[in-house]
Amino acid sequence: xxxxxxxxxxxxxxxxxxxxxxxxxxxxxxxxxxxxxxxxxxxxxxxxxxxxxxxxxxxxxxxxxxxxxxxxxxxxxxxxxxxxxxxxxxxxxxxxxxxxxxxxxxxxxxxxxxxxxxxxxxxxxxxxxxxxxxxxxxxxxxxxxxxxxxxxxxxxxxxxxxxxxxxxxxxxxxxxxxxxxxxxxxxxxxxxxxxx
Amino acid sequence: xxxxxxxxxxxxxxxxxxxxxxxxxxxxxxxxxxxxxxxxxxxxxxxxxxxxxxxxxxxxxxxxxxxxxxxxxxxxxxxxxxxxxxxxxxxxxxxxxxxxxxxxxxxxxxxxxxxxxxxxxxxxxxxxxxxxxxxxxxxxxxxxxxxxxxxxxx
Numbered sequence: 247x248x249x250x251x252x253x254x255x256x257x258x259x260x261x262x263x264x265x266x267x268x269x270x271x272x273x274x275x276x277x278x279x280x281x282x283x284x285x286x287x288x289x290x291x292x293x294x295x296x297x298x299x300x301x302x303x304x305x306x307x308x309x310x311x312x313x314x315x316x317x318x319x320x321x322x323x324x325x326x327x328x329x330x331x332x333x334x335x336x337x338x339x340x341x342x343x344x345x346x347x348x349x350x351x352x353x354x355x356x357x358x359x360x361x362x363x364x365x366x367x368x369x370x371x372x373x374x375x376x377x378x379x380x381x382x383x384x385x386x387x388x389x390x391x392x393x394x395x396x397x398x399x400x401x402x403x404x405x406x407x408x409x410x411x412x413x414x415x416x417x418x419x420x421x422x423x424x425x426x427x428x429x430x431x432x433x434x435x436x437x438x439x440x441x442x
Numbered sequence: 443x444x445x446x447x448x449x450x451x452x453x454x455x456x457x458x459x460x461x462x463x464x465x466x467x468x469x470x471x472x473x474x475x476x477x478x479x480x481x482x483x484x485x486x487x488x489x490x491x492x493x494x495x496x497x498x499x500x501x502x503x504x505x506x507x508x509x510x511x512x513x514x515x516x517x518x519x520x521x522x523x524x525x526x527x528x529x530x531x532x533x534x535x536x537x538x539x540x541x542x543x544x545x546x547x548x549x550x551x552x553x554x555x556x557x558x559x560x561x562x563x564x565x566x567x568x569x570x571x572x573x574x575x576x577x578x579x580x581x582x583x584x585x586x587x588x589x590x591x592x593x594x595x596x
Contacts, residue, residue: 262463263462263463266467269470270473273470273474273477276477282499282505282561282589282591283496283499283593283594284562284592285496285590286559286587286589287589288586289581289586289588290586292581292582292584376570380568380569380570381569381570382567384570384573385566385590385592389495393494432577
């Protein structure tokens with residue numbers, strides 16, 4: 247009767263596909279493929295009590311003051327402007343192409359690939375806002391300031407290598423960053439004109 | 443002509459589906475790898491502002507999120523319309539941010555700690571006062587790399 251070996255019956259595997267499909271659909275639904283994007287910034291380290299005096303030593307011509315008030319009005323370098331003018335204004339300030347007396351001082355600096363360049367090394371853009379300013383307006387200003395730097399860097403990269411800044415290699419990018427260092431200071435806001 | 447056996451209908455041979463599970467499994471693995479599950483349930487509503495000069499946020503495991511916005515509809519009755527901060531799964535005050543960030547950093551690997559980024563997801567109509575308070579708290583916690591979350595504008 248029990249002749250030969252008993253064969254183990256195959257496990258019916260036709261449903262593994264269904265199981266896998268279920269899992270697949272679960273992951274499809276829970277996946278969020280969106281990549282987060284944003285404006286990357288670096289905050290200054292917390293202030294020391296002893297350091298406080300140093301920060302005031304920046305010369306007036308080296309500072310571009312940008313104010314935002316509680317009604318989202320923009321003031322830049324002492325006059326009211328609109329957000330669309332800000333980018334050009336910032337670019338002119340950072341690069342100082344005509345060696346204007348009222349724009350930042352230039353210093354000689356040796357930079358790889360470029361040799362001796364005149365750089366507005368000590369410039370600072372000081373961005374100040376009110377506690378009542380909306381976040382939207384603040385980001386718009388930040389965006390245009392960063393955009394001004396990016397534009398200048400791109401222009402220089404095109405001039406020198408015929409490529410955009412993003413396509414340069416690391417050393418080249420570093421050289422360009424030395425010519426146009428990003429200096430945006432975010433001062434603590436004051437409570438001008440906020441209703442009490 | 444008995445050569446060809448024409449008795450019975452020709453049947454279509456069944457398609458061999460034994461490799462179907464393998465195909466599905468490869469797809470499954472792909473999605474398992476690219477998936478990042480949302481860990482928190484949002485209790486605030488926010489619509490991030492638009493900007494053009496954006497950078498991608500890399501290495502999700504090194505990023506800590508802080509959400510700011512109006513409470514969602516179910517909490518609005520209790521909390522009103524004032525902007526609130528959300529850390530992890532609960533509302534928080536500005537004073538709690540410093541401890542939270544330090545705690546988050548301590549849970550990272552040591553070599554990753556300097557790379558830590560804080561992503562601020564803030565509603566576009568929020569007042570800057572609350573954002574500045576957060577920034578001050580982050581400075582005190584030495585979490586200096588921040589990222590203002592925004593959407594690309596065409």
